[in-house]
Every structure is written in C-alpha cells, then in structure tokens.
Amino acid sequence: xxxxxxxxxxxxxxxxxxxxxxxxxxxxxxxxxxxxxxxxxxxxxxxxxxxxxxxxxxxxxxxxxxxxxxxxxxxxxxxxxxxxxxxxxxxxxxxxxxxxxxxxxxxxxxxxxxxxxxxxxxxxxxxxxxxxxxxxxxxxxxxxxxxxxxxxxxxxxxxxxxxxxxxxxxxxxxxxxxxxxxxxxxxxxxxxxxxxxxxxxxx
Numbered sequence: 339x340x341x342x343x344x345x346x347x348x349x350x351x352x353x354x355x356x357x358x359x360x361x362x363x364x365x366x367x368x369x370x371x372x373x374x375x376x377x378x379x380x381x382x383x384x385x386x387x388x389x390x391x392x393x394x395x396x397x398x399x400x401x402x403x404x405x406x407x408x409x410x411x412x413x414x415x416x417x418x419x420x421x422x423x424x425x426x427x428x429x430x431x432x433x434x435x436x437x438x439x440x441x442x443x444x445x446x447x448x449x450x451x452x453x454x455x456x457x458x459x460x461x462x463x464x465x466x467x468x469x470x471x472x473x474x475x476x477x478x479x480x481x482x483x484x485x486x487x488x489x490x491x492x493x494x495x496x497x498x499x500x501x502x503x504x505x506x507x508x509x510x511x512x513x514x515x516x517x518x519x520x521x522x523x524x525x526x527x528x529x530x531x532x533x534x535x536x537x538x539x540x541x
Contacts, residue, residue, distance in 0.1 A: 339373065341444035346371060349456065362459075367393040369459045370415070371451055376431070383431040386447055388455045389418030390462050395495045398537065399488070416492055417468050417482045424481075425454045469496035473509060475516055486520055491533050498537050510534055 343353040343360060351360035351371060359372040369390045376383040391414065400411040422430025430450070432443045462468045462482075472483055472493040483489040490513035497506040514534075517527050 341441060342371075342373070342448055345444065345448040346451070349452075364463070366465075367391040367396075367416075369463060370418075371455060373447075381433055381435040383433050384443065384447065385420060385422070385429060385431055386451060386455070387418060387420040388424075388451070388459060389415035390459060390468065391415045392465060392468070392496070392499075394499055395465075395492060398495050398499075399491050399533070401536070402532065417462055417472065419458070419482050421450060421454050424458060425450075465496050465500055469493055469500065469505070472496070473512075487517060487526060487530060490514075490517055490530055494534060495537065 339353065339355050339358060343351070343355070346360050350362045352362070353360050357372075358374070359370050361368045361370050367390070370388060372387050372389065374385045374387070376385070395416055396411070396414050400406070400414060403411065406414075420429055422428055432447055434440060434443050462471070471479055472489050473479070475486075479489065480486070483492060494506060494509045494513060497509050514527060514530060517530055
C-alpha cells in the first residue's frame, strides 16, 4: 500500500491506508484506486479496482436511503470496475509469495493502473459519458454498475444534473419499463418512481 501510494501520488492520489484506497479529489467529487487482498496459507493475491463518485448524484440517490449510515453515504461510488475485467474480461490477480516480491508487484499494479485505469477515470469523469454507459442494460453497462435499480436512478439523476430534459424523460420511461420486467423481487419500481418524483419536485 505504501509503495503504490508513493507511485500514484504523482497523479494526485492521496492514501487512506486503513481503507486500502487512494482518492483523487475534484470540486464535483472524486475518483479512486482500491486494492483487495486475498489471503492464502503461503501467499496472498492482490486485485485492483477503480471508481468514480459524483457527490451531487450520490446525495440525491442516498437521500432516502435509511439502510446505510451518514458516514457510509459519503463513501458510496457512482461507477467503477475491477481493472482485469475492464481490460481483459476477467479478474486479474497479482501474487505475493515473499517480502521480496512486494516492490515488483507494486510496480506492476501501478503500471497496469496507469495503462488501464487512468484513461477510464479520465473518460468517465465526464458526467455525460457516465450517463451514457449507465443508460444501457447490456454487459458494457452493468459491468460498471451491477445493481439494476441503482443504475436506473444514476442514469436518470445524471440526466437531471446535466439539465438534459429530453434525455431525462426518455430514461425515466425506458428504465421504469426495464425495472418492471426484471424478474427480481428485490428491485423496486416504487423506489424508482419515488426517486424520480423527488427530482421533479426540485426542478
């Protein structure tokens, strides 16, 4: 974590080592690099994922979410993906077997992040690009945001934040129709409708 932190600080990332994450802040929110450790008896693997948070959107979506704490609401992300799935279509792991592996693995992860992650963060740091990728229902959309109900709210919310009334209206209809037809009892059309109504009241 320390080694990677020293390498990514040139890109403006600041560490939160206890959370295994590095954040880069903007006036609209932040983007992140997060590491996950998978422990084995004789070694451990490391995976890396990235995320983007649009503060205003997350505040809109989480306003009526009583299942998470106020502190947890500040840590939610809008869009994200594991680097291997983004670049190669499957999870990518780096293995550390002994202490002497650490520096090399940290360098490999940082290089991969710079090659794959930085362009992603640059592209989807644009709210319109994120809205477009969350507008669909195919793999290219749910890979970045796997929860159907959240993806629906995020796409609609971004259209509203972008003041794109035409796109907002189209997305409200298409997302509501999709949610109504998904065979998952945990997905709530009522929750989506409530979210849309709350946005319209602010218009």
